[in-house]
Amino acid sequence: MLNPIWSIKRFINPYLLVFLFAFDPCFAQITKVNELLPRLKQTMPDTARLSLLKQLSTAYSSVDPEKKFYYANVYKALAQKLNNHEAVADSYVQMGISYGIRSKIDSALFYFNLGYNHAKKYGFELTAGRALANIGFAYNRLDDNREAITNYFQALAIYKKIGYELGANQCYTNIGAIYYDMDKNEIARSYFNQALAGYTKSKNDMGIASALYSVGNCYLADHQDEQAIEYYNRSLAIRQKLGDLNGIGLARMGLGRAYTHQKKYAAALTSLDSALKNMRTLGDKYVEANVLNSIADVYNDSKDYAKAIEYGTQALNISRAIKAKGVGNESMDKLVTAYKNKGDLKNAFYYQTQYLLSKDSMQEEKMLKDITLIEMNRVRSENAGLEKDNQDIAAKNSDYLDKINKYSTVIIATSIVLASAILLLGVLYRRNQTKQATNKLLVKQKEEIAAINNELAMLNEEINAQMELSTAQNIELERLNDVKNKFFSIVSHDLRSPLSTLQTLLAVYREGDMDEKELGDLLVKLEDTILSTGTFLDNLLEWSKNQLEGMKINPVDIDIKSIIDENIHLFETKIGLKNLQVSNAAKADTMAFADQDMINLVIRNLLSNSIKFCKASDSIVFNAEVNGNRTIISISDTGPGISRDEADKLFSLEHTLSTGTQGEKGNHLGLILCKDMITQNKGNIWFKTEPGKGTTFWFDLPNRKNNTKA
Incomplete structure (x- = not known):
């Protein structure tokens, strides 16, 4: 089961959101x-x-x-x-x-x-402290606790120096919340107590109530229920004095959980019912779902499984509506416990499967977040290097400007000397000679200045080029990150989903308590899961080989009708299970010149997709005919068709197939691999679809060895 303490981490501190604490x-x-x-x-x-x-x-x-x-x-x-x-x-x-x-x-x-x-x-220390506190919160959002705590401590040092007590207390609370998330409850409690002392000193009742609630959570996490109840009650008294409905609800929820630990179920339900009423008045769906989960816990512990199912279902519906996966997972865990103890294995199996899929999805999101953090740190490091280069160029520009100023001073001094000479000598001849010399000097200096200006222009062009290069690199990095994240998402989702289903099916089988019919249904599902996983792994292997080594084809004369028959036979169980009408209208001895393994995989992928998205009694028809020196193969189905938006990106990694008629997941790599393999065999692939009526895929291949022109 989930740790019941996990769900209260969301409420450890209302001041944690430093982005919004003043709004x-x-x-x-x-x-x-x-x-x-x-x-x-x-x-x-x-x-x-x-x-x-x-x-x-x-x-x-x-x-x-x-x-x-x-x-x-x-x-x-x-x-x-x-x-x-x-x-x-x-x-x-x-x-x-x-x-x-x-x-x-x-x-x-x-x-x-x-x-x-x-x-x-x-030297604006208060603003610097605010910036550091926000940096700490940003790293906390990225689950980088080390960087988050480092920045909170720097902000705390500034706040202490300038005597900004509210900011210091917020930092204590934020640091305590991070240690609490890391299950370092004793350390977390020490920081919450420091915040409590600070708020008490400044007579900030709202802060005192929040700190008392946070300390109570730490005691509850350590199963020190009496101490937790004491702090929740102290927080509740202040919240009631302030008329703070949200704070009252949180304190009563904490009391309800503590009483549940002590098996004081009546007292627990009284507190939790009061908390539920407050949250519904405020319209806070997130906290309402958590309170409902706590009530379900009480009923599970007191063996009233019908009530546990009622409240767990309410919590699950709310968490799905507000897209709160963590709370939803907790709800499904409580429903699994209730249905299992009630003896309803079908519903227990269903919610266990949903829980595992949701948990895998959250792990996938965390993995992508970790990858994003690594990439962001790398890009930030590269940008720091570019910024240093720009500073060096700016320093060079400053030196050149100093030189220009020097030359200007020389020009002025020379002009004064020449004017003095003219006045003293009073000789026109001397004046003309001096003027000529001055003109030559001015021309030379002008040339030097022009050369300096040209060099400055070149440096400016270099700066602009570097900035354009940096922008282009950032755009390319974002594009590559999108493709990489999409690929990771495809692999983790398409591989984990069937494995999670397989794990759940085996768990139900291991627990026993099923009749012969249920065992037969279980074996059919196992066969379908293994076949789907095998197809996906074949596609993944071929796609990986293509990316790492390039495709190597071995074209031979192949019988198209035989290959189609083999693949229809491979999917006989699934075809029968969905009651589909599958036929092969290709004529015997319809030949093509291509790599047999690749064409076999293409036909298998196209047939697999048609089966997944057709409903009962739909038909799938293969055909093949010779047209000149080309052999054209087609597969038509009467399924739901493909939407215009999906059709435009069908052969790219951006494409995501929808769920099949019996919950099957589409193969993301299959169509991309089909297109690559057909192209490598000197062929083309195209399709026509009409939403609600069906889809037809065609591809053509050479039918003779000397025909290499597509």
């Missing part, structure tokens, strides 16, 4: 935006407009993050014009928050670092 609810911010926008059109001093732009950017945080970025950018431009470096640093932090709200963490980190470096350069 009012969305409806209040909309009112604020509507109040500020008309003032923006009024005539006012730039300093007043700067303050207005800051307020507008802040107000858009919970209304429209993209408009927040726009006004933060306008705010930055005006701050630069006014030479207000504190506002410039703050604008970068606001831009980072805009990206953070939209979960674009790499862009958020870029702007937070800009804000920190600018604030540090000009």
